Amino acid sequence: MSTIDIDLVARLADLSRLEFSEAEKKTLQGEIGRILDFISVLEEVNTDGVSPMSSTMSAETTRAREDVVTEEDKRDAYLKIAPASEMGFYVVPRVVE
Amino acid sequence: MLRQDYELVVGLEVHAQVSTQSKLFSGSSTAFGAEPNTQTCPIDLGMPGVLPVLNDKVVEAAVRTGLALNAHINKTSVFARKNYFYPDLPKGYQISQYDLPIVEHGRMTVDLEDGSSKEIGITRIHIEEDAGKSVHDIGDEKVSHVDLNRAGVPLMEIVSEPDIRTAEEAGAYVKKLRAILRFLEVCDGNMEQGSMRCDANVSVRKRGETKFGTRTEIKNLNSIRNIVRAIEYEAERQVEAIENGEKIYQETRLWDAGKNITRSMRGKENAHDYRYFPDPDLLPLRLKEDDIEAWKKTLPELPDQLKDRFMRDYSLNNYDAAVLSGSRESARFFEAALEGGRDPKLVANWIMVELFGALNKSGKDITESPVSPAQLGQLVGLIEKNTISGKIAKTVFEEMLQSSADPEEIVKAKGLVQITDTGAIEKAIDDIMAANADQVADFRSGNERVYGWFVGQVMKATQGKANPAMLNDLLRKKLQG
Known part of the structure; x- marks a missing residue:
């Protein structure tokens, strides 16, 4: 059984901008540990000489488009579904230190 | 000046906005200076259910830049997600390239004022999208305002090897890179508008030491002058700290151009855990040899080729040739002023000393020069024919700057013809x-x-x-x- 320490859970929470109580962290420690166990079977496969695969459609190339402007200004509609906006900006809690 | 027993080591990361009409993964406009948030769409805003579609012009720009920098073009490159949370990044990740960038292993020659040249390695070029902009100085001071017009704008990040040893070399590197991007017409190189931005990784070490010292990353360098000054300051700061027995921390520092100092950005240690992984929304980018070959044929005469030609055809020295080939406009001005068989060295001097000096003073670009190339050529012609002396020519030139009149007219009107009797x-x-x-x-x-x-x-x-x-x-x- 793989274990992760509670500090790693705290760090992941911090990176994800999530806040957990100590009890929740304990629960997550167990759950994340079991997820890691579940996928750790992959580590048993010998991958010597196998190049990393980033897509299952390995022979295809990504689709590209021509450099043309196709979108029109719908600012008001987007701002309306934001929690807060003014003067054409989205308003968020202050982020500069 | 840095103490003789210390050596400076610098690597630069330049973000160049690719000149396109539309964004990297969406059909939103990239025009500069629009009203906030008027150039966004669901893809830029990170709405659920959208898929990014790559702008093919950016691919072409990156490959051509790679070719111009004598680099290796990776036939397969992979887009990756760089994860971090910030209000100007709606998706919670930036689409970038990580372990398989489109371009690797290039090099560029920079020309220094003492006439020497130096080769700087290019580690890689990758394609990525820009974030939006947070504005902190309007309205309520408890909030920030976010403009997402820039979110998704295409960038090339061009990373140098830590081959730079002086602040002057760093300035020359950025200048040369900007010239190349402009010759290729892939980026307008406008640092004030942010279409070219630079971060510097700076460390110092005792001379003779082979290991690198701990580096700091300086951000917010929005002009070549600031790049040079920030590196000079940071090197001095690090040497002083080491001499005082202090430790250098690997950290991000911000250049404060008003105070001429770099200062630490606290609490950003976690921000460097980006947890990159291949973006499942985008397949690998595979390039066809035919396309690369076709793009190779579209490369213009580049600054180095132009410089070599100036040295060969006009017998200019390395530095003069480098300066005049530094922009297409100055190269064009120089060659146009030569029409009629003027002495290239004399024309070069007049452009570099008198004209550039005057333009600098009035904050003008060579394209806005009140003196046309033909007029400058005529002026040099008058000196060559002994009609006026070099000293009088300076008076005539002053007048030309003011009135944009032909030099012959000024000489005639003011009776400045040289006495050769x-x-x-x-x-x-x-x-x-x-x-x-x-x-x-x-x-x-x-x-x-x-x-x-x-x-x-x-x-x-x-x-x-x-x-x-x-x-x-x-x-x-x-x-x-």
């Missing part, structure tokens, strides 16, 4: 010698310093129009008696 010069010398017998005697008894005084007097008498070489010749002969 031996008789007239001789007469002026005779008059002066006759009126100043004491000084003549003084000179003849060995006081060489009086000679300069005589030159001045004759020049004054001829309103500066005497041909200097002829004056010199005649004066010495007559004084020596």
